Amino acid sequence: MAVAFSGGRDSTALLHCVARQAQVLNRTLEAPVQVLALHVHHGLSSQADAWVQHGQTLCREWAAQGLPVEFRHQRLAGEPAAGQSIEAWAREGRYAALAEMAIEAGATLILMAHHRRDQAETLLLQALRGGGVAGLAGMPRLQQRGGNADLVWARPWLQQGRETIEAYVESQGLSFVEDESNSDPRYSRNRLRMQVWPALAEAFPAAERSLALGAQWAQQALALQREMAEQDLPGLLSPQGLHLPGLRALSPARASNALRAWLLQQTGQVASARRVTELLAREDVESTLSWPCGPGVLHLYREHLSWQPALQAGAPIGEAKLLDLSRPGVYPQPDWSGAWEVVAASDGGVLAESMAQVCMRARQGGEQFQRQPRAVARSLKKAYQSAALPAWHREGPLLLKADTQQVLFAPGLGLDARSWAPPGVPQLQLRWLRLGESEPAPDA
């Protein structure tokens, strides 16, 4: 068993409490329980090394006093992706690191020290962001994450008042660290804690308890929503996708619920309220339409919605790869869910020898592209902007000359004019085909 141990007051109390119970249990158990204290160093605070040190020392002292506790830690590598908040990056990295440490040590249960005040704050913050039932449900007591069925995450103190934990820490004389970022007003939770909570608790003394109860009701409502979607979706799904008129035949609330559940299953992301409302209100269900949606593209075709993951420019899809495309044929590229089609032509193409050694890779930024022979090469980004190509028409890898890394072919734009062969001489035309497409992609 493991405790996610930040070194802060609450997880110090939880770790101590669990270790004491394990100590008592171990007197009667044949195979003694060892409590792992798992700490994540986010690499964000100048204090973080000292927190690791503190955790290590504390656990050693407790072990010396007979508590069955062992400290482990992991430092996060990398940094937030473009557009990702530091908080989200740290949270994701923390959960991944905790899971990795637990699995490595053979633990199947990780306890976290969130308590009733944390739950009340979560509900309030979600409400203030306009969150739906899933947000208002706050944090679950038990959960599995990332499809890993071997690991259970538990919050045993979710019904525990903050004061009780404070009293425990004091009575046991526990030392803990204070994270200076907990008073940084740039974080909404801190603003809520510092500016709103004191006034709220004074005006409504039962606020913490009542809000935590509200989260419990929302958890029930969330379970009902999920059950409803499980009942409604199978009848609406076929190999063509989700039948939009069938969906709209349901009551508005059920239709919206089923659509949101399906979009979440497909994209792994919560759909925006605007997207859901707009899809359900569409009259032109016979039209062929596509929208960027989460990490992919949502298509409407013959009354059915389907979703395809996009291979985004710059995404880490495989390594750069050297190819010989100097002969006509189809060259599947499973990493990219597509294939190169090379056909013999007498104009609009590139000389076969230029295709004997080409480099295929994702966009990295900084590439140049020339659209016309008498134009100048300019940034690929600008070329895309002026071509006003929707993102999903830019799918597929770049092809570059292997020696100079000059772009030969860009998805959606086609061949770079610097490589065009003179008309009339034998040459090759190139197309990027997406898997499952009978028609060529509009690059050609």
Ligand SMILES: Nc1ncnc2c1ncn2[C@@H]1O[C@H](COP(=O)(O)OP(=O)(O)OP(=O)(O)O)[C@@H](O)[C@H]1O
């Ligand atoms: N760096 C970390 N390493 C391990 N677990 C962590 C870390 N940060 C947070 N946790 C876990 O997530 C819970 C909630 O996180 P939160 O950021 O509210 O904690 P905190 O204020 O840093 O510390 P505490 O909850 O211990 O007072 C913690 O109680 C702990 O179980």
